[in-house]
Each structure stands twice: as C-alpha cells, then as structure tokens.
Amino acid sequence: MDWPGTEPHSPGNASTPHAEVLEVKSSLCGSIVRSMNSVSLPLASWSQITDDITWNILVLVSPHPVTIARIAAVCRTWRSIVRTSKFLRRLMEHHExxxxxxxxxxxxxxxxxxxxxxxxxxxxxxxxxxxxxxxxxxxxxxxxxxxxxxxxxxxxxxxxxxxxxxxxxxxxxxxxxxxxxxxxxxxxxxxxxxxxxxxxxxxxxxxxxxxxxxxxxxxxxxxxxxxxxxxxxxxxxxxxxxxxxxxxxxxxxxxxxxxxxxxxxxxxxxxxxxxxxxxxxLPEAMPSLKFRRHVHVVPLDDDVLGLAVLNTSVLEIWSRVGGINEGSSWAMNYTIPLLSIMPIQDDHIINHHRPQGRIVCVMEDRKVILIRAADGVYEVDYQRKTSTKIMGETPRGxxxxxxxxxxxxxxxxxxx
Incomplete structure (x- = not known):
C-alpha cells in the first residue's frame, strides 16, 4: 500500500510546498476548464456547474490531513469548500x-x-x-x-x-x-x-x-x-x-x-x-503457546475469519471454512516467505527457533498486519503478499x- 506523505511529500521535501500547491491548483483548475469547454449551457448556468465540478474533484483527493491542508491553501473558494461538514461527509462516503x-x-x-x-x-x-x-x-x-x-x-x-x-x-x-x-x-x-x-x-x-x-x-x-x-x-x-x-x-x-x-x-x-x-x-498445527503473540485473527474477503501465523520465517494465512458455527474447520490458504519481502535474518531464526519479527498490529479495515523486524516496522499486505517499511525502531509491545x-x-x- 502506498502511504501518502512518503514521496514526494516527505518532511525532507518540505521546502517546496508552494510549488506543490500551484501544481495541484493548475492541474485541478485545468480539469474544471476542460470539463466546462466540453458542454454548451446558458451563461447563467456556468457558476453552478463550476461549483459542482469543483466539489466532485476535491472529493477525489486523498483524505489525509496534510493533503486537505494543502488544498485549503490554494484559494479562498477551495478553503471555504473543504472546511464544511458537508464536504467532510462526502469525503468519508467516497473513501473506504x-x-x-x-x-x-x-x-x-x-x-x-x-x-x-x-x-x-x-x-x-x-x-x-x-x-x-x-x-x-x-x-x-x-x-x-x-x-x-x-x-x-x-x-x-x-x-x-x-x-x-x-x-x-x-x-x-x-x-x-x-x-x-x-x-x-x-x-x-x-x-x-x-x-x-x-x-x-x-x-x-x-x-x-x-x-x-x-x-x-x-x-x-x-x-x-x-x-x-x-x-x-x-x-x-x-x-x-x-x-x-x-x-x-x-x-x-x-x-x-x-x-x-x-x-x-x-x-x-x-x-x-x-x-x-x-x-x-485453533488449528492443531499452531506454534507453542509460549509464542502465541505470533498468531492473530485477521479478516479475509467476504468477512471470512482468518488467521495470520508467524511461523519462523514464513507467514501462514488460514481461513475458517463454514464460519463460527459448530462443525466448521480450518484450512491453510497459502504461505508467504517473509525473507522475500522483508529483511528478517534467517540465521537468527534458525539459531533461536523462533521468529525474529513479531506481529504488533492488525489493521482490519485495510486488511494488513504490522510486523516489527530488527530495523523497523513493516506493513504486510497478506493478500497481495507485499510489504512496505513504514516506521523505524519503535518501543516493544x-x-x-x-x-x-x-x-x-x-x-x-x-x-x-
């Protein structure tokens, strides 16, 4: 998953906010003008059409506070739009x-x-x-x-x-x-x-x-x-x-x-x-209860109950066939070799017989988990089988x- 604010809007690039704002304004205003030129309506209708198109475009931007603040800095009209409860509601409805x-x-x-x-x-x-x-x-x-x-x-x-x-x-x-x-x-x-x-x-x-x-x-x-x-x-x-x-x-x-x-x-x-x-x-083939923090409930598509199991250098994804009803059973869906997507040291795992990483967070709406490794915290998309480093060293827990x-x-x- 791409996180807004990493590039090009990272703190290290904070010296160019005005250029970014002008680029955003130019791009969005250009879209509005092109949309207006493609229709033919009485002059009295242009003002309303412009407002509608502006609203529709601004709702599409990233909902992150940094992005909204930049949009509000473009001009007084845009600032008056984004600082309304109506815009906030529409932004929430559009972005899942x-x-x-x-x-x-x-x-x-x-x-x-x-x-x-x-x-x-x-x-x-x-x-x-x-x-x-x-x-x-x-x-x-x-x-x-x-x-x-x-x-x-x-x-x-x-x-x-x-x-x-x-x-x-x-x-x-x-x-x-x-x-x-x-x-x-x-x-x-x-x-x-x-x-x-x-x-x-x-x-x-x-x-x-x-x-x-x-x-x-x-x-x-x-x-x-x-x-x-x-x-x-x-x-x-x-x-x-x-x-x-x-x-x-x-x-x-x-x-x-x-x-x-x-x-x-x-x-x-x-x-x-x-x-x-x-x-x-839980499935019988689970890690020892001593390492139970390496097993976490995760959501799968269609509200299916899943498990993410950190088993040495492999992430196992299980699903519950039949839901929560009695008689349902677990099935192993697939495995993800973590060494291929994040820097977990295999020799450390072999020598200590336990994962070097640890699952520290389940973000259920995004369907991702966070794994703490030696050099920081990684977001792991267990459905796309990808990872992204999102933070450096953090406190344990x-x-x-x-x-x-x-x-x-x-x-x-x-x-x-």
Whole structure:
C-alpha cells in the first residue's frame, strides 16, 4: 500500500510546498476548464456547474490531513469548500479507508503516541496526549502512564484506568470523553469500542457507539455492552461456560463478530447481532503457546475469519471454512516467505527457533498486519503478499492503530 506523505511529500521535501500547491491548483483548475469547454449551457448556468465540478474533484483527493491542508491553501473558494461538514461527509462516503494518524502504545517509558507521517503538524501534537484528568473531576488525577489502551477503532480510543477501574472512551480529534465504570470482575478482562453503524456512515465523530466489555474467570466468559445512547448496559449479557482466560491481544472485528484470543488454544467469538458467544479451537498445527503473540485473527474477503501465523520465517494465512458455527474447520490458504519481502535474518531464526519479527498490529479495515523486524516496522499486505517499511525502531509491545478523518475548522471536529 502506498502511504501518502512518503514521496514526494516527505518532511525532507518540505521546502517546496508552494510549488506543490500551484501544481495541484493548475492541474485541478485545468480539469474544471476542460470539463466546462466540453458542454454548451446558458451563461447563467456556468457558476453552478463550476461549483459542482469543483466539489466532485476535491472529493477525489486523498483524505489525509496534510493533503486537505494543502488544498485549503490554494484559494479562498477551495478553503471555504473543504472546511464544511458537508464536504467532510462526502469525503468519508467516497473513501473506504480512513486516514492513519499514528499508533498508541502501552509502553510507559516512551511516548504513548507514535505519529505517522506529517499529520501531527496539521492536526496538532496535544490532541494525542492521553487525558490526565476527566473534565468534570469525577476521577482522581491520573498521569498519562496510568491509562492502559485497550482498543482503537472508528476514531475512538478505549482506555482503562483509575483506583476504582474506569473505562474512558476518548475521541482525540474532537477531544470528547465519556466515562463509565467497569464491573467488579477484574481477573482477566478486555474490551473494545465499536461504532453501532458498523462504520458505513458519514461521520464516526457523531455516530452512536458501544463499549464491549469481556470478562473471563477460568470457568465462564461473559460479555456486556454499554451504549452511548442510553448511557447504560441495557442489552442482556452474553455468557458461556468455558475453561479459558481472555488474552492481552486486541480484538478483531469481522462483519458483526468480535474475536478475542484466549490464553489456551482457543478464540472466543462474540456475535453482536445474535448476542451469543462461540469458543473456536485453533488449528492443531499452531506454534507453542509460549509464542502465541505470533498468531492473530485477521479478516479475509467476504468477512471470512482468518488467521495470520508467524511461523519462523514464513507467514501462514488460514481461513475458517463454514464460519463460527459448530462443525466448521480450518484450512491453510497459502504461505508467504517473509525473507522475500522483508529483511528478517534467517540465521537468527534458525539459531533461536523462533521468529525474529513479531506481529504488533492488525489493521482490519485495510486488511494488513504490522510486523516489527530488527530495523523497523513493516506493513504486510497478506493478500497481495507485499510489504512496505513504514516506521523505524519503535518501543516493544502491541501497537494500536488510530485512524480518523480530520479537517481543520470543521464544526464538530475542530472549532479553531
């Protein structure tokens, strides 16, 4: 996947922004003029036709904040267009993939947010600093290191923290925060946040969402949902008696089903439409549980449940034939020799009998995974069988990709 901002818009080329803007303006204006010259309408209609064509062209540009900022700098007319809620909605509807802003981590000794590309120069560094105090002071003061990131999805970040554990749903773009208490069981817990419109809508910043909270005791697993609309857990909890504990790996959303890994050789699937839990045994040919962090749930085409397994220097892609229903089975789809697409040292793998790399993030909307290697982090497109280095050395641990739309000056997104 080509990431905007690498070339030619990398920080090293920041000395030519005016040339880029003029080139963009010339190209797009030329397209408008050519389109106008190809039709014959009364003079009174030209103004409306020009506006329509301009809107249609601007919606096609990359939705990344850097690109939008450059478009806004071209002229007053374009700036007035891109800084409207209507344009933001149309941009969201047209682009299926949400811009990547960066990654949150749970490593307290480092920056908790790792920016991607140039976005922080446009969006602003303070937006991504974890909250220290909830606005109405219902929480004791918490330093940013006391929050644990549980999930990032649909423009929201789910945080766990406090002496009496609390869940905080935080939208860094709008700075909106919603606080709710957890339940008393705190042995092995996890959670995530999901937009109730399943991301097929115009604005995740204003759409209702639910917190999905999973608790495992070693004898049973249960799930509760807290709604932003009702401000309560008004949906009956799902429960299954099963000997398994929820793992540290983040959930993966595929269709209407959330998947978590357990500490044994099982997944737990939560069907949100049916409000049911389904334990799913992993294939027998899995790596040792000692290396379970090298196995992650991934989405395949048509909302098929898949697994990405980092097995020495080979990435295995598995699929679940028959879905989550009882009687379904796993099948190995294909393998990807990682040595052919990224620099993993084979001698290191052979000597230590374990992968040098580690799967640190699943980006479900993009259908890619991130693998940390010796020299940095690589985005691996497991369907196209390609990789791209996107970051240098990063702190160890899981990375939570934060994706969101942002346009400076749009009401409800940025009041500046």
């Amino acid at each position: 993939v949400t811009p990547l802003m960066g990654f949150f981590t749970n490593v307290p000794s480092s920056d908790r947010f790792l920016p991607f590309d140039q976005h922080l120069g446009v969006v602003g560094v303070p937006r991504f600093t974890l909250p220290i105090l909830y606005p109405d002071n219902r929480l004791p003061t918490l330093s940013t290191s006391h929050w644990e990131v549980l999930a990032c999805r649909h423009g929201k970040v789910l945080l766990l923290g406090g002496a009496v554990p609390m869940l905080l749903v935080w939208d860094p773009i709008t700075s909106h925060q919603t606080l709710t208490r957890t339940h008393s069981e705190l042995a092995y817990v996890h959670g995530t946040v999901v937009c109730v419109a399943h991301h097929h809508h115009g604005n995740c910043h204003s759409s209702p969402w639910v917190v999905v909270w999973i608790v495992s005791t070693g004898r049973e697993i249960k799930v509760r949902r807290w709604s932003s609309v009702t401000q309560a857990c008004n949906i009956p909890q799902a429960q299954v008696w099963f000997d398994g504990l929820v793992d540290f790996r983040p959930s993966t959303l595929i269709g209407d089903v959330l998947y978590w890994h357990l500490t044994n050789n099982f997944l737990i699937a939560f069907d949100m439409a049916e409000n049911l839990l389904h334990p799913i045994e 899981t990375m939570f990709a934060y994706e969101s739309f942002y346009i400076a000056g749009v009401a409800g997104v940025d009041e500046a």
